[in-house]
Amino acid sequence: MSLPRLTVRNLSTSFPTEDGLVRSVADVSFTIAPGKTTALVGESGSGKSVTSLTLMRLLPKTAQAQVSGEAAFVTREGRTVDLLQLHEASMRRLRGNQVSMIFQEPMTSLNPVLTIGEQIAEGVRLHLGLGRAAALAHARRMLDLVEIPAAAQRVHEYPHQLSGGMRQRVMIALAMACEPTLLIADEPTTALDVTIQAQILALMRRLQAETGMSLLFITHNLGVVAHHADDVVVLYAGRVVESAPVRDLFAEPWHPYTQGLLACLPGQARRAGQPKPRRLFAIRGQVSSPLSPPPGCAFEPRCNHAEAACRGAMPALVPAPAPAGNERQARCVRAVAKLQQAALARGVAPRAKPAVWSAKVPR
Amino acid sequence: MPTLSAFRFIASKAAGMLAVLAIVAVLVFVLTRAASGDPVSVLLGDQATAADIERVKRDYGLDQPLPVQFGYWLREVARGNLGQSIFLQRPVTQALAERAEPTALLALMALAIAAAIGVPCGIVSAVVRGRVLDQVFTGVAMLGASIPSFWLGLVLMQAFAVSLGWFPVSGYGAPGAPLAERLHALVLPATVLGLLNSALITRFTRASMLDVLGEDYVRTARSKGLAEHTVVLKHALRNALVPILTVLGLTVALMIGGAVVTETVFGLPGVGNLVVSAVLRRDYPVIQGALLVIAALYVLINFAIDLLYAVVDPRVKA
Amino acid sequence: MPLPRAIRQLMHRRIVLVAAGVLGVIAVLALAAPWVTAFDPHDTAVLQRLKSPTAEHLLGTDELGRDLFSRIVFGARYSLAIAAFTALGAVVCGTALGLAAGFFRRLDAPLMRVVDAMMSLPDILLAIALVAILGPSLANVVLALVLVYTPRVARVVRASTLVLRELLFIEAVRALGVRTSRILWRHILPHLMSPILVQLSFIFAYAILAEAGLSFLGVGVSPDTPTWGTMVAGSQPYAHQAFWVVLFPGLAIIFTALSLQLLGDGVRDLLDPKLKKVG
Numbered sequence: 001m002s003l004p005r006l007t008v009r010n011l012s013t014s015f016p017t018e019d020g021l022v023r024s025v026a027d028v029s030f031t032i033a034p035g036k037t038t039a040l041v042g043e044s045g046s047g048k049s050v051t052s053l054t055l056m057r058l059l060p061k062t063a064q065a066q067v068s069g070e071a072a073f074v075t076r077e078g079r080t081v082d083l084l085q086l087h088e089a090s091m092r093r094l095r096g097n098q099v100s101m102i103f104q105e106p107m108t109s110l111n112p113v114l115t116i117g118e119q120i121a122e123g124v125r126l127h128l129g130l131g132r133a134a135a136l137a138h139a140r141r142m143l144d145l146v147e148i149p150a151a152a153q154r155v156h157e158y159p160h161q162l163s164g165g166m167r168q169r170v171m172i173a174l175a176m177a178c179e180p181t182l183l184i185a186d187e188p189t190t191a192l193d194v195t196i197q198a199q200i201l202a203l204m205r206r207l208q209a210e211t212g213m214s215l216l217f218i219t220h221n222l223g224v225v226a227h228h229a230d231d232v233v234v235l236y237a238g239r240v241v242e243s244a245p246v247r248d249l250f251a252e253p254w255h256p257y258t259q260g261l262l263a264c265l266p267g268q269a270r271r272a273g274q275p276k277p278r279r280l281f282a283i284r285g286q287v288s289s290p291l292s293p294p295p296g297c298a299f300e301p302r303c304n305h306a307e308a309a310c311r312g313a314m315p316a317l318v319p320a321p322a323p324a325g326n327e328r329q330a331r332c333v334r335a336v337a338k339l340q341q342a343a344l345a346r347g348v349a350p351r352a353k354p355a356v357w358s359a360k361v362p363r
Numbered sequence: 364m365p366t367l368s369a370f371r372f373i374a375s376k377a378a379g380m381l382a383v384l385a386i387v388a389v390l391v392f393v394l395t396r397a398a399s400g401d402p403v404s405v406l407l408g409d410q411a412t413a414a415d416i417e418r419v420k421r422d423y424g425l426d427q428p429l430p431v432q433f434g435y436w437l438r439e440v441a442r443g444n445l446g447q448s449i450f451l452q453r454p455v456t457q458a459l460a461e462r463a464e465p466t467a468l469l470a471l472m473a474l475a476i477a478a479a480i481g482v483p484c485g486i487v488s489a490v491v492r493g494r495v496l497d498q499v500f501t502g503v504a505m506l507g508a509s510i511p512s513f514w515l516g517l518v519l520m521q522a523f524a525v526s527l528g529w530f531p532v533s534g535y536g537a538p539g540a541p542l543a544e545r546l547h548a549l550v551l552p553a554t555v556l557g558l559l560n561s562a563l564i565t566r567f568t569r570a571s572m573l574d575v576l577g578e579d580y581v582r583t584a585r586s587k588g589l590a591e592h593t594v595v596l597k598h599a600l601r602n603a604l605v606p607i608l609t610v611l612g613l614t615v616a617l618m619i620g621g622a623v624v625t626e627t628v629f630g631l632p633g634v635g636n637l638v639v640s641a642v643l644r645r646d647y648p649v650i651q652g653a654l655l656v657i658a659a660l661y662v663l664i665n666f667a668i669d670l671l672y673a674v675v676d677p678r679v680k681a
Numbered sequence: 682m683p684l685p686r687a688i689r690q691l692m693h694r695r696i697v698l699v700a701a702g703v704l705g706v707i708a709v710l711a712l713a714a715p716w717v718t719a720f721d722p723h724d725t726a727v728l729q730r731l732k733s734p735t736a737e738h739l740l741g742t743d744e745l746g747r748d749l750f751s752r753i754v755f756g757a758r759y760s761l762a763i764a765a766f767t768a769l770g771a772v773v774c775g776t777a778l779g780l781a782a783g784f785f786r787r788l789d790a791p792l793m794r795v796v797d798a799m800m801s802l803p804d805i806l807l808a809i810a811l812v813a814i815l816g817p818s819l820a821n822v823v824l825a826l827v828l829v830y831t832p833r834v835a836r837v838v839r840a841s842t843l844v845l846r847e848l849l850f851i852e853a854v855r856a857l858g859v860r861t862s863r864i865l866w867r868h869i870l871p872h873l874m875s876p877i878l879v880q881l882s883f884i885f886a887y888a889i890l891a892e893a894g895l896s897f898l899g900v901g902v903s904p905d906t907p908t909w910g911t912m913v914a915g916s917q918p919y920a921h922q923a924f925w926v927v928l929f930p931g932l933a934i935i936f937t938a939l940s941l942q943l944l945g946d947g948v949r950d951l952l953d954p955k956l957k958k959v960g
Contacts, residue, residue, distance in 0.1 A: 379794075382794050383794055383797045383798050383801060386794055386795055386797075386798035387798045387801055387802075390798055390799070394810060394811070394814055395814075397814055505939060505942050505943065505946070506935075506939060508886075508938075508942060509886065509890070509934075509935050509938035509939035509942060510931075510935055510938075511890050511893050511894060511897075511910075511913075511931060511934050511935075512894070513893075513894060513897045513913065514893075514913065514927065514931035514934065514935075517913070517917065517920055517927050517931075518927075518928070518931075520920075521920060521921060521924055525921045616801070616802075616803045617803060619803045619806070620803025620804055620805040620806055621803075621805070623803070623805050623806060623809070623898070624805065624894050624897065624898065627897075627898055638806065638809065639809065639898050639899075639900065642809050642810070642812075642813040642900050643899060643900065645813070650810060650813060654802060654806065654810055657802060657803070657806060658798075658801045658802050661801045661802070661803075662801050
């Protein structure tokens with residue numbers, strides 16, 4: 001098994017605000033294998049976008065973010081660098097070159113006064129050292145690659161002359177122009193209609209297969225995750241609450257939040273042999289304010305299985321005692337405890353003893 | 364490539380411009396008529412006989428109702444006849460033409476100085492937003508908007524012309540002097556005007572750049588790994604130009620207004636000085652003509668800037 | 682936002698506090714002029730002319746021997762009064778105009794064209810022309826300046842009115858059959874208070890500068906009236922001998938105008954804090 005392309009360890013991002021320090025991302029860890037897709041799932045405010053912007057070091061300077069943790073990235077040359085510690089100049093050499101990002105809003109993510117060709121070409125000129133004409137030709141090829149018709153003409157057009165779906169394709173072309181090994185896609189299809197969504201997702205899948213790049217796919221859409229991800233990381237209130245390979249997650253979700261998310265899918269509402277239920281499921285309650293988090297587990301106020309221990313302290317993220325290895329993790333006292341019991345019952349020694357922190361986690 | 368929509372754009376802007384000019388003409392006419400009272404006695408003085416008065420009235424169509432007089436006046440203006448200056452004994456147009464050069468050169472020099480100071484300061488201010496330098500610039504800009512131009516003129520005159528002798532205290536050089544000498548005489552007044560008006564340009568540039576720097580496409584540019592100066596100058600500035608151009612148009616009006624005072628302080632024979640002395644001497648034809656020309660100039664300049672928008676921003680043409 | 686919180690936020694910005702303080706000092710000095718000055722501003726003393734600042738004459742004397750400090754303090758009365766009335770007048774007229782243009786669709790275009798026309802002349806020129814028409818007197822200077830600055834206020838008020846008009850609660854109120862005048866007075870006007878206050882502060886500042894300019898040119902108030910502008914105008918020929926006669930009145934103008942603008946800026950920041958602070 002080769003080195004993961006990206007290994008994130010204990011990533012935390014906090015923002016000072018008028019009303020206090022807001023921890024948007026706390027203690028997030030995950031890995032992405034080369035050529036694989038890891039989906040980062042969560043609802044609005046769970047910290048998924050902030051995670052991606054932190055990794056790319058694109059947080060606005062005025063936000064005065066406080067970042068801690070480590071993000072080990074393996075470059076094309078085989079070196080391992082910590083994205084969070086790199087000098088800005090070195091980070092710029094990676095951005096758009098080895099690590100690229102596409103954003104949620106295709107309508108506003110392209111510069112309105114520059115042609116499409118120019119916007120793709122400038123990254124190529126900068127990182128690959130191509131001349132003007134060569135870069136423009138490369139841009140044209142990229143537009144062909146993302147299946148934009150009449151690419152030769154489009155190269156000289158402006159963004160306002162294209163539809164949303166086309167603009168997102170241009171963004172993909174832009175991001176992939178230098179053949180990055182890691183592409184971060186922050187809800188790339190959320191702002192598009194459903195039919196276009198499917199096309200864009202198929203395109204990204206095809207490009208990934210062709211180039212072997214890793215993909216960090218950020219979304220709140222579980223349907224997309226099921227079809228396109230290899231591994232899933234579930235975020236809640238800035239923390240990882242569960243991570244697992246996609247099939248395992250959907251077959252047997254451990255964390256009550258994940259279970260709730262899956263139960264919300266309309267398809268899930270139907271159970272074989274039973275009448276169609278009248279109501280769609282919804283997780284009760286709302287995400288707590290980041291300024292006044294609950295004392296223990298962040299999900300506890302909304303959890304139907306909560307116990308006294310859940311209120312005491314933030315549970316640790318613990319790998320499961322499963323024979324398949326360290327691939328599943330969950331941040332839930334009950335889930336891990338139950339699995340421990342099951343493992344004991346089967347006679348398998350628990351892999352690790354879940355260490356529930358008795359002291360309050362410093363915020 | 365002119366398209367139908369481009370023509371439509373120009374046509375609508377032109378229509379607006381004409382409407383404004385029409386109202387300006389009415390305003391100027393009414394104002395000066397209200398001020399000058401009986402134009403006949405103004406023209407002829409106290410010695411007029413009844414016959415003279417009747418003759419003049421008929422000649423100038425002053426026995427007609429007011430709207431008709433307005434019509435006559437407009438017709439004359441369209442022909443380029445702005446009337447006769449009472450004190451200078453020559454056509455107003457000639458008086459204006461003689462005085463145009465100093466004012467025009469002064470305004471252009473001042474605009475160049477103001478833009479040269481204001482735009483870079485505004486960009487730097489936006490980029491280092493919030494830090495000490497930004498606050499210093501903002502403070503200085505606000506200070507600049509609080510200094511009376513005549514006072515600054517006197518201060519600079521005292522420092523550089525009287526004490527140091529680097530520049531002439533007043534005047535525009537001897538008649539027939541070479542251009543260089545005349546420009547030299549304009550340095551101090553242009554500096555006064557330029558410095559004071561750079562404040563507005565700095566503020567607008569900063570605001571416009573801040574708006575643009577917060578846009579998504581700037582984030583995209585950064586995500587491509589472009590150097591910060593490329594992001595600011597190539598991606599952000601071009602989008603921020605449009606409001607900045609508006610300010611430059613506004614500044615021209617401020618220049619002309621500021622020129623009035625500055626020309627008086629430095630004794631420059633320009634249009635501003637002409638208007639002031641015309642007011643003091645109740646030379647109504649000159650006041651009327653000068654106001655009309657200045658207003659028309661301002662409206663035309665803004666119209667030109669509107670057209671420039673279309674060139675800079677490809678979305679406007681669509 | 683609620684008043685106590687607003688005041689607390691304003692206090693956080695020290696510069697605004699300093700500006701308000703300076704204005705307060707100037708206003709108090711102006712009001713208490715006879716008691717804070719040692720000399721009568723009109724007293725000429727030819728033997729004492731053009732003396733540099735001493736303990737007796739804090740800011741020196743002018744070309745007629747009059748104490749400069751006294752003249753500046755008394756001059757504040759005139760300059761501030763003219764500017765204050767101008768600001769009030771411009772705000773009242775401009776608000777009326779802007780409300781009408783913003784609220785009644787049919788009035789919008791013609792009114793705004795007139796506003797555009799008035800703004801196509803530089804402020805000073807328009808002021809000079811109006812004073813020329815009306816005749817040089819204190820009241821006419823105020824009137825002229827009111828006419829000069831009304832369009833500016835009208836534009837701002839119109840913009841805010843347009844936004845307010847589209848808000849749902851106005852629709853609801855109209856649907857209830859409330860009279861238009863009542864809508865304007867009770868529902869829209871209160872929300873305009875914020876931009877109006879900001880404009881008030883800025884126009885006060887512009888008016889001070891404008892009056893000074895007009896007086897300097899000799900087309901403003903009569904030279905006998907001791908405003909800061911007439912002081913500089915009268916003393917200008919002696920500037921190279923005794924620069925302070927020109928320096929100090931100018932500084933008075935600068936401090937007042939700057940403080941007013943800082944105050945206006947602070948109030949404006951207060952009203953749009955969330956929008957301006959982030960990003």
